Amino acid sequence: MSQRPYTPELFLQQATRHPVFDVRTPSEFRKGHIPGARNLPLFSDEERHEIGLLYKQQGREPAVLRGLEMVGPRLTEYIRQVQAVTDSRQVLVHCWRGGMRSASLAWLLGQVGYRVGLLQGGYKAYRKCVLADYEKPLQLLVLGGMTGSGKTEILHSLQQRGQQVLDLEGLACHRGSAFGALDDVEQPTTEQFENDVHAVLQTLQPEQPIWVEDESRRIGSVIVNDGLFRQMRNAPLVCIHVSREARVERLCNDYGSVSPEKLAGAVSNISKRLGGEKTRLALQAIADGDYATATHAVLDYYDKTYLYGISKRNPDRVMDLDPTPESPGAIAAALGKIARDVQL
Structure with missing residues (x-):
């Protein structure tokens, strides 16, 4: 033995x-x-x-x-x-x-x-x-941008270019926001999510920049570990700026195959935050198959929430990618330059 x-x-x-x-x-x-x-x-x-x-x-x-x-x-x-x-x-x-x-x-x-x-x-x-490992320092760079900016696609492009990436939404099996669970993919428990994120971090070099998307504390039903979330909030935030029309087009493409019933349910779930008028407008637009109008109505709320979150950050740790290139690949290339030059 x-x-x-x-x-x-x-x-x-x-x-x-x-x-x-x-x-x-x-x-x-x-x-x-x-x-x-x-x-x-x-x-x-x-x-x-x-x-x-x-x-x-x-x-x-x-x-x-x-x-x-x-x-x-x-x-x-x-x-x-x-x-x-x-x-x-x-x-x-x-x-x-x-x-x-x-x-x-x-x-x-x-x-x-x-x-x-x-x-x-x-x-x-x-x-x-x-x-204990979540308390160890990481050289995080946070990618920010309004809903529909294609941040997940940009993270993947960064990874393809050799940048270190931590895809929290991918590990959480959730796209973020009230619409993130529409793929009907079961999420892990918060404990398992912590284990999975930890396993990815073990493959990365903590002294080198690690890109992560700007997330709220909760991603669907899972919660980001306190130590990691604290570091994300204190890390440099790089904001990309994509036009409203481009974002609406991307969101319509991403969610266009989802049933109207599921989309209406997601809108209803945030009705208190949207307000009665915006909720009625979005629900009627979904019923009419006018997803662009529905998306515009919902983005009014999400854009306002995003700008409020930015206002709460240390302005010295926030930078803009301005102008922001049009394609995810070009954005990733510009972000890669920032990763080389920024003081973490």
């Missing part, structure tokens, strides 16, 4: 080369897991609940014996599931606190020749490491 304990930092390094098996329950895994890990639960949610009650009521030994009764018939299946995932004889395993669940699977895999790396302190220690 070959087992080796790893600190969270070393465990994540090893995870770039070897498969990770998370032996926690399915509900624990869904709430948050190490990106790329595979769930190989020793117990179901119901079984873990039963064992937990038994531990509290009768003590450790009865709980352990009951766990062995549950796991025993499934030992061969655990090995087969690992074999189905990888041909490698080196794997990584963890549970919640680095206790019996991960140690038990490591022992089993060791009996059939696997070399097993264990996460010291389990997923709990990993999460502590993730949250």
Whole structure:
């Protein structure tokens, strides 16, 4: 049998080369897991609940014996599931606190020749490491611009040009604003979003500029980590300026395939902020298939909100890309020059 304990930092390094098996329950895994890990639960949610009650009521030994009764018939299946995932004889395993669940699977895999790396302190220690890393300084550059300016496309163009990019909306599976969830893509939990963002940051050079879109604290249902959001608010903000007509055209293209019912629902969700007159105008325009008029009505609110947010920033940390080129590629090229010249 070959087992080796790893600190969270070393465990994540090893995870770039070897498969990770998370032996926690399915509900624990869904709430948050190490990106790329595979769930190989020793117990179901119901079984873990039963064992937990038994531990509290009768003590450790009865709980352990009951766990062995549950796991025993499934030992061969655990090995087969690992074999189905990888041909490698080196794997990584963890549970919640680095206790019996991960140690038990490591022992089993060791009996059939696997070399097993264990996460010291389990997923709990990993999460502590993730949250601590968010407090480390990053050289962020924030890309600002009114709704419909094509900021996501520009970020992708920046990345293609070799710039470091953190695409928060992509990781959140949400386009931002009340209309961001119209793709019907399930968002991660906030905890999983933090894990995913952390995994991307681990691939970037923190001492070099990292472009990120200007976001509110909440992106759909997920919340940006406090440490990261604080740095975003204090970082230099580069504002691009795209004409209202170009923005309306882009938004109509982006959302033109969405059903009128979903668009009307999104407008209704922000009706209190839009006001009665703008809401009625937008809803009637959607019903008439006049998406340009509806978009203009909604942009009145979003533009006002954006300008208010800019007014709350330190003016010494705000700069304009003026004039702003027309194409995303040309904008990205100009932003790349700023990244080389700006004092972070």
